[in-house]
Amino acid sequence: xxxxxxxxxVTKRYxxxxxxxxxxxxxxxGEMFAFLGPNGAGKTTTIKMIAGLLRPDEGTVRVxxxxxxxxxxxxxxxxxxxxxxxxxxxxxxxxxxxEFVARMYRLPPQTARSRIDRLVARLDMGxxxxxxxxxxxxxxxxxxVLAAALLHEPAVLVIDxxxxxxxxRTVRTVKELLTGITREGRTxxxxxxTLEVAEAVADRIGIIRxxxxxxxxxxxxxxxxxxxxxxxxxxxxxxxxxxxxEAVETLPA
Ligand code: ATP
Numbered sequence: 001x002x003x004x005x006x007x008x009x010v011t012k013r014y015x016x017x018x019x020x021x022x023x024x025x026x027x028x029x030g031e032m033f034a035f036l037g038p039n040g041a042g043k044t045t046t047i048k049m050i051a052g053l054l055r056p057d058e059g060t061v062r063v064x065x066x067x068x069x070x071x072x073x074x075x076x077x078x079x080x081x082x083x084x085x086x087x088x089x090x091x092x093x094x095x096x097x098x099e100f101v102a103r104m105y106r107l108p109p110q111t112a113r114s115r116i117d118r119l120v121a122r123l124d125m126g127x128x129x130x131x132x133x134x135x136x137x138x139x140x141x142x143x144x145v146l147a148a149a150l151l152h153e154p155a156v157l158v159i160d161x162x163x164x165x166x167x168x169r170t171v172r173t174v175k176e177l178l179t180g181i182t183r184e185g186r187t188x189x190x191x192x193x194t195l196e197v198a199e200a201v202a203d204r205i206g207i208i209r210x211x212x213x214x215x216x217x218x219x220x221x222x223x224x225x226x227x228x229x230x231x232x233x234x235x236x237x238x239x240x241x242x243x244x245x246e247a248v249e250t251l252p253a
Contacts, residue, residue: 002065004029004156004187005050010059012045012211019045021211022059027189027204029064029155032182034202035191038240042211043191044084044160050189051081051158064155079156080149084164086141090134094125094144097133098151105152112151119147122180124173139170146177156187163197175201195233207239214239 005027012020020042027033037043048054049061052068052075061068066075089097095116102112120129123143128136133144142162149157162178163171178188178201192198198205199219206216215222219232226235 001029003027003062004031004064005033005189006060006062006065007046007050008060008062010046010049010056010061012042012049012054013057019211020049020056023208023211023213025206025213025216027187029187030182030185031203032178032188032201033190034198034205035189035208036193036195036198036205036236037191037208037214038193041208041240043208045211046208047081047158047160047189047191051079052076053081077152078154079158080152080154082145082149082157082159082162084160086145088133088136088141088144091132093130093132094136094140094147095129097144098148101148102151107151115151115153116147119150122173122177123147138165139167142166142174143170146174150181154186156189157181159188159190161192162190163192163194195236199232207236209240 003026005025007023007025010020010023011018023046035043035046045054049056049068050063052061052072055069061075063075064078066078068075089100092100098116098119099112102116107115120126123146125143125147128140133141136144157178162174166174178190182188182203202219204216204218205222207214215225222235223232226232230238
């Protein structure tokens with residue numbers, strides 16, 4: 001099966017600093033993958049390379065088999081990217097914004113209407129759909145950009161820190177939406193600092209430290225790395241500790 005996302009020895013440097021270092025990773029269709037790591041580990045840089053917004057210095061990114069460097073248009077059509085600080089046109093209502101995005105993707109009006117209706121229901125957006133986005137709370141904005149990102153039904157959703165700053169009800173709504181997407185056979189690649197988020201929703205977790213993959217596997221596989229009495233949090237802290245050597249513990253996919 002063609003991986004939904006494939007990173008082959010991807011390296012990104014900012015000047016002389018290597019932010020992402022020979023990262024190799026495959027994410028399957030229908031998988032929810034959480035990319036976990038401390039501040040500055042290279043999560044956003046990796047996500048931007050997957051989304052085609054940053055070009056790797058070395059290595060290749062493929063989305064649904066399409067190499068981002070040679071077939072970028074096709075690769076980008078397969079995915080949607082939701083940044084951690086998303087952009088909204090403040091003088092539009094949420095409905096107008098969604099209609100604008102639907103037109104950008106050239107969706108037929110009938111298709112656009114039915115998809116907007118479905119996403120509005122799934123994200124519980126009815127109460128603020130016709131308000132200007134300038135007055136929105138973070139949770140309302142996040143739901144609006146998520147709906148916009150899903151309008152063209154991308155095979156891959158790449159999302160930076162999806163749960164930060166959301167209240168428990170909105171976290172539940174977003175979790176259910178993301179889980180629903182993977183049940184439809186689509187892929188979610190999310191970054192997070194938060195262990196609980198990864199633990200709660202991810203099929204597999206990749207832990208990045210100083211631009212390198214420190215470990216990747218299912219929760220059970222990561223737990224199998226634990227020493228006696230070690231929690232997942234202990235494993236995470238151990239794998240991301242500064243004094244750790246450069247060993248990579250990649251478990252079978
Ligand atoms: P956080 O969890 O804090 O958002 P992150 O894991 O997403 O961090 P990145 O934003 O990918 O990390 O940054 C990785 C490293 O690259 C950091 O040390 C950061 O300071 C550095 N970096 C990121 N963008 C640039 C840039 N444009 N120029 C120089 N250095 C950068």
